[in-house]
Amino acid sequence: MDIPSLTITEIKxxxxxxxxxxxxxxxxxxxxxxxxxxxxxxxLRFCPERALANAHQVxxxxxxxxxxxxxxxxxxxxxxxxxxxxVTTTCGSRLLARYEPPYDxxxxxxxxxxxxxxxxxxxxxxxxxxxxxxxxxxGPVRNPVAPGRVPGGSSGGSAAAVAQGTAVVALGSDTGGSxxxxxxxxxxxxxxxxxxxxxxxxxxxxxxxxxHIGPFARxxxxxxxxxxxxxxxxxNDSTSANAxxxxxxxxxxxxxxxxxxxxxxxxLKDLTSETGDVIARGVEILKRLGCEVREISLPSxxxxxxxxxxxxxxxxxxxxxxxxxxxxxxxxxxxxxLAEMYRNSRGEGFGAECKRRIMLGTYVLSAGxxxxxxxxxQKVRALIARDFAQAFAGVDAVIAPVSPFPAFRLGEKVNDPxxxxxxxxxxxxxxxxGIPCMSVPCGETVEGLPVGMQVLTRHFDEATMFRIAGAxxxxxxxx
Amino acid sequence: MxxxxxxxxxxxxxxxxxxxxxxxxxxxxxxxxxxxHIEKLNEADTGGVEPMTQVLYEAxxxxxxxxxxxxxxxxxxxxxxxxxxxxxxxxxxxxxxxR
Numbered sequence: 162m163d164i165p166s167l168t169i170t171e172i173k174x175x176x177x178x179x180x181x182x183x184x185x186x187x188x189x190x191x192x193x194x195x196x197x198x199x200x201x202x203x204x205l206r207f208c209p210e211r212a213l214a215n216a217h218q219v220x221x222x223x224x225x226x227x228x229x230x231x232x233x234x235x236x237x238x239x240x241x242x243x244x245x246x247x248v249t250t251t252c253g254s255r256l257l258a259r260y261e262p263p264y265d266x267x268x269x270x271x272x273x274x275x276x277x278x279x280x281x282x283x284x285x286x287x288x289x290x291x292x293x294x295x296x297x298x299x300g301p302v303r304n305p306v307a308p309g310r311v312p313g314g315s316s317g318g319s320a321a322a323v324a325q326g327t328a329v330v331a332l333g334s335d336t337g338g339s340x341x342x343x344x345x346x347x348x349x350x351x352x353x354x355x356x357x358x359x360x361x362x363x364x365x366x367x368x369x370x371x372x373h374i375g376p377f378a379r380x381x382x383x384x385x386x387x388x389x390x391x392x393x394x395x396x397n398d399s400t401s402a403n404a405x406x407x408x409x410x411x412x413x414x415x416x417x418x419x420x421x422x423x424x425x426x427x428x429l430k431d432l433t434s435e436t437g438d439v440i441a442r443g444v445e446i447l448k449r450l451g452c453e454v455r456e457i458s459l460p461s462x463x464x465x466x467x468x469x470x471x472x473x474x475x476x477x478x479x480x481x482x483x484x485x486x487x488x489x490x491x492x493x494x495x496x497x498x499l500a501e502m503y504r505n506s507r508g509e510g511f512g513a514e515c516k517r518r519i520m521l522g523t524y525v526l527s528a529g530x531x532x533x534x535x536x537x538x539q540k541v542r543a544l545i546a547r548d549f550a551q552a553f554a555g556v557d558a559v560i561a562p563v564s565p566f567p568a569f570r571l572g573e574k575v576n577d578p579x580x581x582x583x584x585x586x587x588x589x590x591x592x593x594x595g596i597p598c599m600s601v602p603c604g605e606t607v608e609g610l611p612v613g614m615q616v617l618t619r620h621f622d623e624a625t626m627f628r629i630a631g632a633x634x635x636x637x638x639x640x
Numbered sequence: 641m642x643x644x645x646x647x648x649x650x651x652x653x654x655x656x657x658x659x660x661x662x663x664x665x666x667x668x669x670x671x672x673x674x675x676x677h678i679e680k681l682n683e684a685d686t687g688g689v690e691p692m693t694q695v696l697y698e699a700x701x702x703x704x705x706x707x708x709x710x711x712x713x714x715x716x717x718x719x720x721x722x723x724x725x726x727x728x729x730x731x732x733x734x735x736x737x738x739r
Contacts, residue, residue, distance in 0.1 A: 488719075540692070542691075543689050
């Protein structure tokens with residue numbers, strides 16, 4: 162078996178044909194991942210005992226003639242903001258360096274129930290705040306395609322692991338682009354499903370009205386299958402949607418003839434030419450496959466960054482208040498009173514980006530500013546959602562770039578937080594609207610850097626999104 | 641838009657964050673720059689627009705409610721397992737009342 166290029170289908174065939182056992186695959190995948198991890202720093206830790214226990218369960222199901230599950234034996238990497246019982250979960254923060262969750266996230270329980278094998282936990286920006294993975298307390302992740310460059314963020318470790326082949330699929334989390342942007346930078350598939358499609362029980366909260374769990378994979382098929390497994394109502398998350406989960410892989414027949422796609426003109430003006438060229442080629446492919454592409458307008462796009470960085474930081478400042486040095490975070494030892502202990506534990510524990518966002522969020526929510534900032538941002542958010550609703554009256558999907566530029570160099574943007582925030586422009590709009598959106602590899606720049614195309618559809622219409630992404634994936638090499 | 645050092649310290653106090661003098665200076669400058677960009681929102685016409693407080697989709701009113709049944713709680717030992725200073729079944733903290 163060729164570990165770095167394995168797909169879910171190949172694994173299933175190998176297991177059922179008795180070419181290898183799940184335990185053999187898990188051991189081999191762990192050995193490979195541990196050996197290669199120095200190149201990227203994608204994993205923060207491995208959990209071999211758990212992986213082998215998962216694998217043995219799959220083997221015994223197969224031996225008993227039972228259905229081993231949709232993800233039977235599939236090596237999975239999990240972003241370190243998603244709780245795994247008994248396996249240290251740091252959120253990329255010093256504050257949680259020794260935190261061992263007492264329960265599993267619902268997405269984790271579901272993927273293990275489906276036969277998934279969890280290899281380990283992946284690096285990320287601290288509490289998922291960042292666009293380059295340089296805000297991790299445990300060192301940056303390097304892009305496996307170009308090791309002097311960032312993998313994107315905040316789910317940089319998960320994207321890098323899948324691109325490097327040290328996991329077949331991975332889970333990430335997306336609040337303003339944290340799955341799609343690293344997927345684009347690393348040349349893999351990354352999906353942000355509809356808000357509420359996947360339970361967030363056990364996902365460490367960043368901005369609750371925007372947080373999603375989403376899959377990474379090397380193929381659209383594998384991403385669709387992972388979403389299939391983790392999607393659906395969960396009584397432990399009252400924001401999870403009750404809508405039925407369709408068979409996503411059934412949409413991957415390559416037939417996109419007659420689909421109407423909208424290309425928003427507001428998304429094309431700030432593109433670097435290298436990214437723009439790749440996107441233009443992708444658009445041509447979709448046209449040749451029979452899609453009808455028309456230019457559309459999403460006029461409120463220019464306000465998206467401002468709206469997002471108010472809403473996300475306001476919610477973050479509340480959500481991160483729980484890290485107080487009392488119940489599960491590290492505590493500062495140089496404090497005589499409770500109030501000092503809170504301040505010192507948080508001051509010593511949080512990295513610069515978290516502090517900046519807590520400060521901004523606290524400021525916009527502070528007395529006298531609520532209406533001018535938070536309320537105004539929520540109204541602008543409604544305008545952005547309305548833009549999409551109006552667009553979907555005329556088109557089946559919106560296609561767009563994921564990022565204005567390909568992966569940038571490590572250190573290139575760390576000293577300019579506003580520039581870093583502005584680079585999230587194309588992903589933030591879909592997050593604010595709560596619609597499904599994904600990045601699918603579209604091509605490479607002259608330098609060989611991957612560029613993803615974003616596909617966005619109506620609420621709960623992941624099937625159409627996968628159909629379009631799958632058609633682009635299949636035809637890209639052929640044309 | 642100029643945020644003063646006094647305001648930065650006030651916000652840090654509200655957020656229970658101990659900041660060094662260098663951080664106060666740095667975050668003051670960062671917030672200035674970000675808030676200046678945020679001023680852009682004032683250009684957006686939001687007259688008559690309802691704030692989007694949550695992402696809504698078609699569902700029954702009771703769709704988000706689970707059955708009202710008692711389930712086993714986490715339990716005291718598991719809840720205390722990650723505490724920096726557990727003791728006698730509780731979370732211990734430095735003194736709350738100053739004399």
